[in-house]
Amino acid sequence: MDGDLPNIKRWVVFYPIYINSKKTLAEGRRISAIKACESPTCLEIGDCCKYLKLPFAVEVDKAYPRDFMQRGRVRVLLKNIDGTFYNPEITSRKQLMLKVAELVPEHRGRTMKQKPSVTHNAGTSKPSVTHNAGTSKPSVTHNAGTLKSGKGRRRKK
Numbered sequence: 253m254d255g256d257l258p259n260i261k262r263w264v265v266f267y268p269i270y271i272n273s274k275k276t277l278a279e280g281r282r283i284s285a286i287k288a289c290e291s292p293t294c295l296e297i298g299d300c301c302k303y304l305k306l307p308f309a310v311e312v313d314k315a316y317p318r319d320f321m322q323r324g325r326v327r328v329l330l331k332n333i334d335g336t337f338y339n340p341e342i343t344s345r346k347q348l349m350l351k352v353a354e355l356v357p358e359h360r361g362r363t364m365k366q367k368p369s370v371t372h373n374a375g376t377s378k379p380s381v382t383h384n385a386g387t388s389k390p391s392v393t394h395n396a397g398t399l400k401s402g403k404g405r406r407r408k409k
Contacts, residue, residue, distance in 0.1 A: 260309055263327040264345055267316045268292045271353040280318050283349050289356040294324035296362075300355040301328055306338050306348075 269280040273288035281288060294310050301308035307329040316322040328348060331337055342348050356362070 260327055263307075263309070263329045264348065266297060266326045266328055266345075266348065266352070267322065268294055268297060268324065268326075269316050269319070269322050271297075271349050271356070280316065283346070283353060287350060287353055289353050292353075292356045294326050296356050296359045297326045297352055299359060300352045301326065303355060304339050304342060304351065306330065306342065 267280065268291075269275055270282040271288045271292055272281060273285045273290050275281040294312065298308055298310045309327045310324065311327065312324045314323070314325045316325070329338065330342060330344075330348065337343055342351055
C-alpha cells in the first residue's frame, strides 16, 4: 500500500464471520442471512476489497474473539486522510459488508470449481428398478458383481 496511509490500528476491522450465512446473529453475523454468503475467507474478502479499490490488510494470525477457532481478519480503510471516501459507493461498515457479501460468491476461486468427473455405478449394491411397458409390476435387477457372497445372505429352502 501507500506509505502515506494512516495507522493501521484505526482501520475498520472485518472478520469473515460477519458475513457468514451459516452463523447466527448471536455467533457474530452482522447482516441478514439472505444477503450473507457461505463460509467466506479473509483472502476472498481481501480480493473483494482490491476489486473495490479499498486499501486493506489481511491479518491471518488474528482470531475472532467470540470463537477463537475462526482465524483471520481483514482491516479496511474507508476514508482518505482528508475525509473523502476511497470508494464513494461504500461509506459505512454495513455497506462494506453487504457489498463484499455480494462479491464473494462470484470470486474466481469459487466459480472455478472442479470439472464434474464421470462416475460409474460398478461398485454400488443398490438395485435398479425398471418398469416394463406391458406389465404393471416393476422388475428389480441388481448390478452384476455387487452382491456379497457368503456371509449375511439367507438361502431359501
